[in-house]
Amino acid sequence: MSIDQDRQGLRFAIIGAGMAGILAAIRLHQAGENFTVFEKAGRLGGTWRENRYPGLTCDVPAHAYTYSFEPYAEWDAYYAKGGEIQTYFEKTAEKYGIMPHVRFDSEVVSTVWDDDAAVWRLGLINGEQVEAEVVIAASGVLHHPKLPDIAGLDSFKGRAFHSARWQDDAPVDGARVGVIGNGSTGVQIVTALNTRAERLVHFQRSPQWIMPVPYFQYSEEEKEAFRRDPALIDEIRNNKEYWDNIFRFTHAITDTHGPEIAAIEQACLDNLENSIRDPELKEKLRPDYRAACKRLIYSWSYYDAVQHPNVAVERDRIARIEPEGVRMADGRLHELDTLVLATGFHADRFIRPTTVLGRDGLSLDDLWSIRPTAYYAVAIPSFPNFFMLNGPTGPVGNFSLIDIAERQWAYIDQLLGRLRSGQARTIEPRADAHADYEERRIAAARTTIFGSGCNSWYLDATGVPASWPWSYEAFADAMATPVMDDYVTTAPAELAA
Ligand code: NAP
Numbered sequence: 001m002s003i004d005q006d007r008q009g010l011r012f013a014i015i016g017a018g019m020a021g022i023l024a025a026i027r028l029h030q031a032g033e034n035f036t037v038f039e040k041a042g043r044l045g046g047t048w049r050e051n052r053y054p055g056l057t058c059d060v061p062a063h064a065y066t067y068s069f070e071p072y073a074e075w076d077a078y079y080a081k082g083g084e085i086q087t088y089f090e091k092t093a094e095k096y097g098i099m100p101h102v103r104f105d106s107e108v109v110s111t112v113w114d115d116d117a118a119v120w121r122l123g124l125i126n127g128e129q130v131e132a133e134v135v136i137a138a139s140g141v142l143h144h145p146k147l148p149d150i151a152g153l154d155s156f157k158g159r160a161f162h163s164a165r166w167q168d169d170a171p172v173d174g175a176r177v178g179v180i181g182n183g184s185t186g187v188q189i190v191t192a193l194n195t196r197a198e199r200l201v202h203f204q205r206s207p208q209w210i211m212p213v214p215y216f217q218y219s220e221e222e223k224e225a226f227r228r229d230p231a232l233i234d235e236i237r238n239n240k241e242y243w244d245n246i247f248r249f250t251h252a253i254t255d256t257h258g259p260e261i262a263a264i265e266q267a268c269l270d271n272l273e274n275s276i277r278d279p280e281l282k283e284k285l286r287p288d289y290r291a292a293c294k295r296l297i298y299s300w301s302y303y304d305a306v307q308h309p310n311v312a313v314e315r316d317r318i319a320r321i322e323p324e325g326v327r328m329a330d331g332r333l334h335e336l337d338t339l340v341l342a343t344g345f346h347a348d349r350f351i352r353p354t355t356v357l358g359r360d361g362l363s364l365d366d367l368w369s370i371r372p373t374a375y376y377a378v379a380i381p382s383f384p385n386f387f388m389l390n391g392p393t394g395p396v397g398n399f400s401l402i403d404i405a406e407r408q409w410a411y412i413d414q415l416l417g418r419l420r421s422g423q424a425r426t427i428e429p430r431a432d433a434h435a436d437y438e439e440r441r442i443a444a445a446r447t448t449i450f451g452s453g454c455n456s457w458y459l460d461a462t463g464v465p466a467s468w469p470w471s472y473e474a475f476a477d478a479m480a481t482p483v484m485d486d487y488v489t490t491a492p493a494e495l496a497a
Contacts, residue, residue, distance in 0.1 A: 010134055011034050012024075012134045012135075013036060013136070014036070015136065015351065016037070016137070017104075018045060018047060018089075018138065018139075021039070021136070021389075022089055022098060023409055024136045027409055027413065029096060029101070035101060036102075036132075037101055038103050038130075039104050039106060040125070042105050044104075046140050047140060051163070052166045053164075053185065054192035055189050055192025056081065056188060059184060059298040060400045064236075065080065065402055071233040072088055073224075073227040076217060106124050108123070108125075110354060111356050111386075113357060113359055113383065113386075115359055115360075118384070118385075119132065134386075134419065137388045138388075141345075144346040145162040145165060145341075145345060146344045146346050147341055147343060148180060148341060148343045150320065150321055152321040152327075156323060157323040159338045160340075162342075163185045163341065163342040171337040172338060173196050173197070175198060176201075176335060176336045176337045177199070177337065178201045178203060179203065179340045181204075182204045182207070182297075183295065183342065183344055184295060186340075187208065188299075190302065190306065194308040198310065201326070201334050203318060204315055209265070209297065210285075210299050210303060211267060212275075212299070213299070214300065215300040249292075254449075254470060256290065256449050261291065261292065264292060268291055272285060285306070289452070290454070291449075292397075293449050296397075314328065314334070324336075344457050345457065348371070348460060352368075358383035359382040359383070360382070364380070367382075373393060373438055374393060375429035375433060377408065378411060380428070381431040381434050385426050385428070387412045390404060393441055395468040395472065395475050396458065396467045399472070407476060411482050415482060418487075422492055424492065425489075425493065428488060441468075442464055444469035445464055446464060446465070
């Protein structure tokens with residue numbers, strides 16, 4: 001099946017069947033549009049399909065990490081496990097009739113704009129060519145694993161693998177396990193394995209700020225109540241305290257000397273002070289940079305996990321990896337059976353390595369040679385009818401990316417209105433509007449907490465924070481009403497003639 005070339009109306013190609021691609025597909029299906037989702041893998045789910053590590057949990061409250069139009073009574077706990085989330089997306093795609101529109105094992109290797117025909121020509125991995133008037137790039141953010149540049153990695157004779165490439169048959173229970181990296185992923189893995197491994201070494205290059213959060217199970221009675229009355233779920237989703245926390249968090253990011261960031265730092269320091277008994281371990285775990293500079297870790301059990309007698313926290317520099325394990329700079333060797341590389345992702349890739357050529361053959365890869373960029377994170381000059389969900393410079397942080405994608409879709413939908421109504425054949429942002437946005441964004445980004453002097457995946461190759469640098473409310477406002485004057489359209493052929 002490919003996009004129905006004979007059918008009237010716009011033809012849409014959605015790239016990626018993760019959370020954002022499923023959202024776009026549902027919205028287009030509801031609007032009666034002609035669309036196909038091209039998915040490189042054999043199953044939908046994006047990050048929730050790719051990540052299967054023990055302890056995989058979403059640290060956004062489960063009822064907030066759902067589509068606004070599809071509340072879910074079945075979440076087991078306040079924070080959902082990865083497998084549950086995968087099930088939610090599969091059930092939702094099924095329920096909304098999306099599955100027949102998804103082409104699996106169909107990686108898009110190129111998409112090239114044909115200005116005369118005003119279509120995108122997509123090249124699939126099997127050599128097939130498909131046309132679409134509109135491309136929705138929903139290809140995800142954190143999906144290209146980054147391996148550490150540590151000498152000798154290939155020489156390790158046990159099992160070594162990236163956290164997003166979990167090997168189910170690797171020795172874990174009763175084994176000697178090392179975990180390199182203490183971002184959200186490494187922390188969750190250590191929390192899950194501390195009692196399973198005979199010995200677990202957590203290698204930390206930089207200590208993390210750990211924000212204590214509540215965790216509780218939903219009882220069967222509560223779930224039954226949610227099933228009977230979804231308004232109860234809405235109450236949780238719209239909970240004022242939850243949203244106040246989100247707003248406070250983004251104010252903390254943007255006002256690095258304000259009361260909100262001070263409160264976050266204090267809560268984390270109190271957590272460290274009150275949770276860790278051994279003074280030496282406490283100092284090992286004490287961060288030496290600003291809270292939220294790296295993505296803040298939300299955890300209800302990490303500090304318990306690292307105090308388990310099986311666990312060692314290693315802060316010294318790793319010299320190299322040897323066949324037997326990890327050799328530290330001071331000469332000590334940690335002998336290991338399994339080495340988990342929770343070392344993050346190449347966060348600047350977005351749709352790449354897909355070749356994307358816009359008007360006059362302009363290559364997205366060239367355009368993004370310094371940093372990936374897009375006007376309000378959604379569209380790019382010279383790339384007509386090309387829209388991104390969770391694209392570069394959008395908000396990232398400790399909140400629901402589903403909410404972000406839904407707001408972005410509401411914005412894109414208004415742009416699509418110009419095409420659907422026949423007022424325009426193509427739409428793209430004006431180059432000067434984009435340049436102005438980027439200038440303002442970079443200036444603001446440098447002053448955010450992300451730019452306060454730590455290393456993280458939030459930074460682009462030049463050290464500028466790559467994310468949305470203003471408040472959540474500012475993002476919501478911007479997405480609610482596109483500034484149409486910042487867009488340029490071309491007239492439909494019959495009008496132009
Ligand atoms: P990450 O935050 O980029 O963390 C990578 C870790 O690897 C850091 O601790 C880093 O140390 C360490 N590292 C990298 N190269 C190293 C090297 N050569 N030697 C020693 N250590 C090295 O990656 P992540 O933990 O996979 O998380 C990425 C993002 O995924 C998160 O920030 C979050 O957005 C998302 N995520 C979300 C959840 C959730 O619950 N919502 C769960 C997991 C992941 P340095 O800090 O010193 O660089």
